[in-house]
Every structure is written in structure tokens, then in C-alpha cells.
Amino acid sequence: MFVKKWSLILKIAVTGLIGITSFLGDTCLKYTQTAVTRAFLDNVTHAIVSALTWILILILSKKSLVQNLDGIFFSFALSSFIDVDHFLSARSWKLSDATNLTKRPFLHCTTVPILLWLILILISKALNYPSLNQCSWIVSASFLSHHIRDGTRRVPHTIAQSQ
Numbered sequence: 735m736f737v738k739k740w741s742l743i744l745k746i747a748v749t750g751l752i753g754i755t756s757f758l759g760d761t762c763l764k765y766t767q768t769a770v771t772r773a774f775l776d777n778v779t780h781a782i783v784s785a786l787t788w789i790l791i792l793i794l795s796k797k798s799l800v801q802n803l804d805g806i807f808f809s810f811a812l813s814s815f816i817d818v819d820h821f822l823s824a825r826s827w828k829l830s831d832a833t834n835l836t837k838r839p840f841l842h843c844t845t846v847p848i849l850l851w852l853i854l855i856l857i858s859k860a861l862n863y864p865s866l867n868q869c870s871w872i873v874s875a876s877f878l879s880h881h882i883r884d885g886t887r888r889v890p891h892t893i894a895q896s897q
């Protein structure tokens with residue numbers, strides 16, 4: 735009974751933390767002065783939200799957080815890494831070039847994580863390599879948490895443009 739209640743409290747707490755982190759990250763972005771600070775804060779928020787998302791998945795799967803610290807860190811780093819495509823698409827390491835693209839860069843296309851997930855799952859099954867299976871789910875969670883956060887922030891901007 736106590737274990738079930740503790741598990742439910744933990745699920746609610748981590749879900750709440752994902753929301754609070756996103757809200758705080760977005761709120762702080764409104765008050766930051768420099769582009770470098772905004773980029774850093776945005777990137778760190780993506781990374782933390784992704785790590786918390788993977789933690790929530792581990793809790794829901796009844797897996798140990800301690801034994802899966804590498805997966806949590808991988809999720810943190812991968813979600814942060816996704817934004818490197820801004821620089822690759824801009825073909826420049828200048829932040830001003832990377833943040834003023836006319837279209838979304840390639841790692842922000844949701845087909846990429848779906849294909850990666852599929853390829854990793856198939857390789858995992860073909861080679862009987864279970865850790866690659868876990869990796870495919872971390873990739874999915876990291877990309878999707880990043881894309882969903884980017885997407886929800888884009889909605890008011892899109893609505894404002896259409897008016």
C-alpha cells in the first residue's frame with residue numbers, strides 16, 4: 735500500500751517537475767538580455783526536460799533510476815545536442831546566423847527520430863542487442879520532448895502571424 739502511494743506521488747512529482755521546468759525556462763527566457771544567455775538557457779531547459787522525461791519513463795517502467803543513470807545522462811545530452819542543427823543548417827558558428835534561419839533545421843523534423851527509432855529497433859532485434867532497444871526509446875523520448883517544447887512555444891507565434 736505504502737509503496738503504491740509512494741510510486742504515485744513520485745510519478746505526479748516528476749510530471750509536475752517537467753511542467754515547472756518548462757514554464758520556468760520559458761519565463762526566464764523573456765527576461766534574459768543577451769542572445770548567448772537565451773540560447774544557453776533554452777538549451778539547458780531542453781536537456782533537463784528530456785532527462786526528467788526519461789526519469790518518468792523509467793519510473794513508469796518500474797526500472798531503477800540508479801542503474802539507468804547513463805540513460806538519463808544520454809537523454810540530457812541528446813536533447814541538448816539536437817539544436818546543433820541550427821548551426822549546421824546556417825553553415826556558420828555565429829549564433830545570429832543559427833537563430834535566424836528561414837526554415838526549421840533537419841533535426842527538428844519529427845520523421846528523423848521515428849526513423850532512428852525504427853532503425854535502432856530493427857538492428858537491436860536482428861543482432862539480439864537489448865541495450866540498443868533501450869537506446870531507441872531514449873532517442874525517441876529526447877527528440878519528442880525537444881520537439882514538443884519547441885512546438886508549444888511556436889503556437890502563439892504562428893497564431894499571431896495569421897492575424
Ligand SMILES: [Zn+2]
Binds near residue numbers: 842884
Ligand atoms: Zn530546438
